[in-house]
Amino acid sequence: MDAAATNRHIVIVGDSIAGCTAVRELRALGHDGRITMIAGDPDGAYARPPLSKRVLAEGVESSDRWDLSDLSVTTIAARAVGLDPDARVVTIDRGESVSFDVLIVATGADARRLAAPGQSGENVVRTLADAASVRERIAAAQSAIVVGGGFLGMEVASACVAHGVPTTVVDVDPPLQRLLGPYLSEAILARATERSVAFRRAGSPVELVGDPVEGVRIDGDVLTADLVVTCAGEVPGTDWLAGTGLADRSGIRIDTRCATSLPGIYAAGDVTCFRDGDGAPGRSPFWSNAIAQGKVAAASALGVAPRCEPTDDYFWTEVAGLAIKVVGPLPLAGAPTVLEGSVEDGSALLEWRHDDGRKTVVAYGIRKAVGLLRRMATSI
Numbered sequence: 001m002d003a004a005a006t007n008r009h010i011v012i013v014g015d016s017i018a019g020c021t022a023v024r025e026l027r028a029l030g031h032d033g034r035i036t037m038i039a040g041d042p043d044g045a046y047a048r049p050p051l052s053k054r055v056l057a058e059g060v061e062s063s064d065r066w067d068l069s070d071l072s073v074t075t076i077a078a079r080a081v082g083l084d085p086d087a088r089v090v091t092i093d094r095g096e097s098v099s100f101d102v103l104i105v106a107t108g109a110d111a112r113r114l115a116a117p118g119q120s121g122e123n124v125v126r127t128l129a130d131a132a133s134v135r136e137r138i139a140a141a142q143s144a145i146v147v148g149g150g151f152l153g154m155e156v157a158s159a160c161v162a163h164g165v166p167t168t169v170v171d172v173d174p175p176l177q178r179l180l181g182p183y184l185s186e187a188i189l190a191r192a193t194e195r196s197v198a199f200r201r202a203g204s205p206v207e208l209v210g211d212p213v214e215g216v217r218i219d220g221d222v223l224t225a226d227l228v229v230t231c232a233g234e235v236p237g238t239d240w241l242a243g244t245g246l247a248d249r250s251g252i253r254i255d256t257r258c259a260t261s262l263p264g265i266y267a268a269g270d271v272t273c274f275r276d277g278d279g280a281p282g283r284s285p286f287w288s289n290a291i292a293q294g295k296v297a298a299a300s301a302l303g304v305a306p307r308c309e310p311t312d313d314y315f316w317t318e319v320a321g322l323a324i325k326v327v328g329p330l331p332l333a334g335a336p337t338v339l340e341g342s343v344e345d346g347s348a349l350l351e352w353r354h355d356d357g358r359k360t361v362v363a364y365g366i367r368k369a370v371g372l373l374r375r376m377a378t379s380i
């Protein structure tokens with residue numbers, strides 16, 4: 001790193017896993033200049049994966065947090081509301097301007113909402129405050145509907161039934177099928193059904209009904225429940241970048257160095273989408289990717305070689321009483337080779353071989369270290 005780089009004032013917007021990882025990596029790579037973090041969540045920095053797991057299912061009060069107090073970072077508790085890339089200034093919601101030499105955008109995503117304009121009472125699970133509110137509602141509910149059968153939807157449904165609340169998941173596709181394929185989708189649905197999760201497949205996207213929301217319209221029928229939770233994906237947190245040309249509907253376009261289309265501005269985590277043709281997947285809004293990109297963005301901000309790739313194809317989920325760890329490319333198609341155990345018993349080690357020779361390894365309810373799964377996925 002040259003001397004000029006160490007004097008640069010680096011501003012990071014967003015203090016979740018991508019932003020905090022970038023800070024740690026900047027210091028680890030030897031940056032001893034100023035770092036300022038603009039942090040928009042009033043509850044501070046915390047991990048999201050436990051929100052739909054321990055926080056909902058076990059009722060723990062908070063989520064895992066991390067501490068940057070040893071890294072000499074100035075934190076501004078405010079939301080960024082504008083960026084002037086030419087003047088190199090971020091505007092925050094109390095009207096002040098924060099100037100930067102280099103900017104790392106790590107503003108993640110918000111929950112995608114389905115409510116019509118003005119329709120009240122939609123529940124989502126993206127923030128600690130959302131999870132606390134949904135947890136309270138689960139405790140008072142006799143029935144629940146979850147809109148969306150992806151990872152989040154199935155985790156929320158699992159938490160509802162763990163509290164004794166019969167739950168219907170509605171989606172246009174079978175649960176988890178888009179990424180995990182039909183084989184695991186069927187296995188997980190069978191387990192979830194045994195645990196009082198019903199599944200209703202919609203012919204077309206559902207609509208929320210009631211104001212406040214009290215149900216869904218699905219193919220002409222109305223289903224109601226005490227609690228309706230929308231788990232319909234996420235929307236990149238780019239509103240504050242309007243007019244800069246940095247983002248489109250899929251997020252901030254980055255290359256494999258996490259560089260955006262503007263010089264000296266990098267992005268990491270759920271807010272990003274790889275540019276076409278860079279050989280990396282488009283959007284991959286998962287925890288391990290946010291960490292990998294936080295590290296790569298930090299290295300690029302300093303003009304040094306990154307210590308890892310900007311993608312990491314490990315993720316995990318906890319559904320229907322099972323911890324599922326996946327390493328390797330997705331989506332999955334066809335049936336796997338069962339290397340150990342049995343899917344019916346809820347404890348199996350599975351391997352898919354893709355046409356291009358790559359492998360995906362899944363620990364399905366079986367305890368296996370992630371390092372082992374990584375080695376298996378990359379072995380010939």
Ligand SMILES: Cc1cc2nc3c(=O)[nH]c(=O)nc-3n(C[C@H](O)[C@H](O)[C@H](O)COP(=O)(O)OP(=O)(O)OC[C@H]3O[C@@H](n4cnc5c(N)ncnc54)[C@H](O)[C@@H]3O)c2cc1C
Binds near residue numbers: 041045081237270317
């Ligand atoms: C409930 C839940 C469960 C999940 N479980 C899993 C899992 O099991 N496995 C997995 O791999 N992934 C999981 N994920 C996904 C994972 O949590 C995300 O990929 C990860 O949090 C992305 O990190 P990030 O730092 O990019 O963004 P985020 O975590 O979204 O954080 C962005 C931060 O930026 C702040 N911010 C936004 N806009 C502004 C602004 N204008 N000004 C200032 N600050 C701003 C926000 O307040 C937030 O703190 C889960 C996500 C959720 C919501």
